Amino acid sequence: MVKELKKEFFFIFAILLLFQFPVSSYPQQPPGASNYFRPAIEATDWITQFQFTPLGSSFGVPYNNSKVWGLDPFVYVNGTITGGYQKIPAGERQTLGYQIGGHDSGEAAYAALEAYLYTGDAKYLEIFNVYLDYFKRSQIPSRYVDTEPASADADALILDNSGYFAEQVNADTGPDGIFGTGDDDIRLMAIFPAAEHGNPIAYALMLYYKITKDPEAMDMIEKYGDWLVRSQIKQGNYTGAFPVTQYYYQIKGWQPRMFETTQSAWMLAEMYPLTDDQKFLEAAESTAKYMQKRQYTHSNTWNDTKIVGALPYEWQSQEDKHEEYNPNVLTNHAGYTLMAWLRLHQITGNEEYLASAVKYADWLLSMQVTPEKYAWGDHTFANDSYAVGGYYYSYNPQNQTHGKGTFESLWSASFGVKGLLLAYQITDDERYLDSAMLALQWLANMRYDDQKDIPLQTLGKIKHVRSSYWGLYPQAYQPNMTLVEEAGIPGFVGRGLADKESIRNTNSTWYEKTFGVDFNMINFEMAARGERYMKMIWSWWCCIPKLVYPLLFLRMIDLS
Numbered sequence: 172m173v174k175e176l177k178k179e180f181f182f183i184f185a186i187l188l189l190f191q192f193p194v195s196s197y198p199q200q201p202p203g204a205s206n207y208f209r210p211a212i213e214a215t216d217w218i219t220q221f222q223f224t225p226l227g228s229s230f231g232v233p234y235n236n237s238k239v240w241g242l243d244p245f246v247y248v249n250g251t252i253t254g255g256y257q258k259i260p261a262g263e264r265q266t267l268g269y270q271i272g273g274h275d276s277g278e279a280a281y282a283a284l285e286a287y288l289y290t291g292d293a294k295y296l297e298i299f300n301v302y303l304d305y306f307k308r309s310q311i312p313s314r315y316v317d318t319e320p321a322s323a324d325a326d327a328l329i330l331d332n333s334g335y336f337a338e339q340v341n342a343d344t345g346p347d348g349i350f351g352t353g354d355d356d357i358r359l360m361a362i363f364p365a366a367e368h369g370n371p372i373a374y375a376l377m378l379y380y381k382i383t384k385d386p387e388a389m390d391m392i393e394k395y396g397d398w399l400v401r402s403q404i405k406q407g408n409y410t411g412a413f414p415v416t417q418y419y420y421q422i423k424g425w426q427p428r429m430f431e432t433t434q435s436a437w438m439l440a441e442m443y444p445l446t447d448d449q450k451f452l453e454a455a456e457s458t459a460k461y462m463q464k465r466q467y468t469h470s471n472t473w474n475d476t477k478i479v480g481a482l483p484y485e486w487q488s489q490e491d492k493h494e495e496y497n498p499n500v501l502t503n504h505a506g507y508t509l510m511a512w513l514r515l516h517q518i519t520g521n522e523e524y525l526a527s528a529v530k531y532a533d534w535l536l537s538m539q540v541t542p543e544k545y546a547w548g549d550h551t552f553a554n555d556s557y558a559v560g561g562y563y564y565s566y567n568p569q570n571q572t573h574g575k576g577t578f579e580s581l582w583s584a585s586f587g588v589k590g591l592l593l594a595y596q597i598t599d600d601e602r603y604l605d606s607a608m609l610a611l612q613w614l615a616n617m618r619y620d621d622q623k624d625i626p627l628q629t630l631g632k633i634k635h636v637r638s639s640y641w642g643l644y645p646q647a648y649q650p651n652m653t654l655v656e657e658a659g660i661p662g663f664v665g666r667g668l669a670d671k672e673s674i675r676n677t678n679s680t681w682y683e684k685t686f687g688v689d690f691n692m693i694n695f696e697m698a699a700r701g702e703r704y705m706k707m708i709w710s711w712w713c714c715i716p717k718l719v720y721p722l723l724f725l726r727m728i729d730l731s
Contacts, residue, residue, distance in 0.1 A: 241305025
């Protein structure tokens with residue numbers, strides 16, 4: 172398999188960054204890092220079960236159409252991937268399907284390659300090579316992709332997607348209504364050309380190139396980098412999940428989002444030393460300086476010092492184009508923000524980037540739940556041992572509250588760890604190391620402990636995955652019990668305890684009938700275990716009812 176690798180690389184949680192491959196300039200392992208290695212490999216094994224693979228594969232979900240190989244199902248919902256999305260009925264046998272590449276496959280590919288480096292197990296190379304084949308097939312222009320390299324909108328504006336990786340497969344069973352037969356209609360398409368979908372693929376390819384020096388991988392990286400530079404808005408920022416051009420920004424109203432902006436700044440910063448191409452450094456600095464202009468200071472904080480050092484979310488929909496950008500601060504891009512500024516500081520020696528990163532890191536620490544003994548952080552939920560270490564997801568400076576943003580997001584913690592460890596390496600400020608280690612322990616505490624074989628329906632095939640019916644980890648934890656009560660979870664449990672028959676599902680889905688389960692009972696059994704579990708499943712009732720995107724599990728991958 173090594174020879175095969177050289178010819179041609181939702182999932183490891185952020186803790187794999189503690190075991191970095193020596194070709195990269197990353198933080199050394201903190202004390203106790205090895206404690207997190209086993210769950211990191213387990214997480215990789217879990218997420219790669221969902222990969223579509225060639226017929227005859229001993230892993231993933233074998234399927235007979237190569238356009239699907241290397242992509243993942245769109246949603247994971249209590250044991251089935253039918254998530255009630257658009258024309259796909261929740262819990263029903265599928266006749267339609269959406270497979271997602273982009274960030275999902277890019278992050279999983281990186282996880283698989285790192286798992287191979289740390290374990291020497293050739294199965295992870297096999298997994299990676301399926302992802303790699305998808306990257307090769309999907310880069311535009313490609314005969315496998317049902318999207319032209321350049322297309323015209325109603326006003327004849329040309330959108331050049333050359334170098335971008337088509338990120339989605341739309342699948343239809345065809346006339347016979349059965350997946351896996353010859354009349355299946357499978358189309359690999361670029362539906363949402365945006366940096367958030369291409370960047371993780373590019374970073375997986377960069378790690379692969381560092382290991383193998385494969386010139387084909389370098390060619391793919393450079394072509395994608397050219398697309399990333401072309402898609403940059405003149406101010407230096409990036410938009411998300413829509414065609415990215417000056418036209419859309421200025422006329423149609425697709426507005427920038429800080430998540431894609433910070434991620435792209437980091438990506439471009441990493442491309443420069445690998446390619447020695449000055450245009451990547453120039454683009455990275457343009458984006459980094461835009462971020463500095465948007466960073467909240469004491470003079471532009473909505474009279475709220477709680478956001479000093481943070482960056483605004485910014486995104487607005489087309490309908491809201493004439494309103495101001497969303498001023499809320501979010502932690503979901505914290506790791507990207509820190510890595511962008513810190514890597515550029517290392518590359519250029521510019522102390523202003525370091526100063527911006529330190530201000531941002533200090534703000535991030537203020538969003539972390541910490542024990543009372545810590546002089547920094549937020550102690551509101553310090554008495555909840557499962558809340559300690561997590562980062563609040565958001566804060567609204569307009570009403571000066573977290574609101575429902577008190578929930579602690581797994582992707583905020585997993586991405587933030589990497590940036591904080593690099594901040595510690597550069598500054599020797601032990602608060603950043605302490606914060607990272609608290610976050611790692613919090614991530615480990617979030618694992619569901621009711622692992623069992625769960626049947627999963629995916630493109631007409633049934634396989635079993637080893638996990639809870641809720642997945643391997645929740646997407647978030649809500650320490651605020653008042654919000655859990657508002658979501659109706661304790662009331663639901665109370666009704667079940669009084670009369671279990673009263674909460675049984677009277678309208679079972681195809682999935683429930685096929686496998687003899689009742690999701691109401693599954694929900695009850697989990698929530699009835701106590702407040703910890705109510706807080707872990709709060710998001711299914713409140714944020715995205717019974718919908719869990721693989722991406723949210725993939726956020727536990729180290730993207731270093």
